Amino acid sequence: MNTSQLICISSLFVSLTNTGCATTKREQLEAKFAELDTDRNDQLSYQEFLKTRIAQRSDDPKAAFAATDTNRDGQLSKREIIARFKERKQ
Numbered sequence: 001m002n003t004s005q006l007i008c009i010s011s012l013f014v015s016l017t018n019t020g021c022a023t024t025k026r027e028q029l030e031a032k033f034a035e036l037d038t039d040r041n042d043q044l045s046y047q048e049f050l051k052t053r054i055a056q057r058s059d060d061p062k063a064a065f066a067a068t069d070t071n072r073d074g075q076l077s078k079r080e081i082i083a084r085f086k087e088r089k090q
């Protein structure tokens with residue numbers, strides 16, 4: 001994955017700020033993920049996922065969550081979110 005792909009993820013998955021792809025840094029993505037990950041287990045649960053822009057924009061957040069949770073463990077890792085984003089872009 002290149003840097004620009006990673007940079008754009010945070011603008012998709014965080015609704016708190018609207019900094020855009022050009023200015024959002026990987027550190028900001030990490031910070032936002034940490035902010036959403038309220039129980040600090042380095043994964044997003046469904047409740048945590050509901051706070052993301054992906055969920056808020058989705059007609060069916062449950063289906064979006066299931067589609068993103070590729071290893072079906074009921075939690076979203078950063079890697080799964082990144083993979084989902086890349087898939088949507090293509």
Ligand SMILES: [Ca+2]
Nearest residue numbers: 037041043044
């Ligand atoms: Ca969590």
Ligand SMILES: [Ca+2]
Nearest residue numbers: 069073075076
């Ligand atoms: Ca998972």
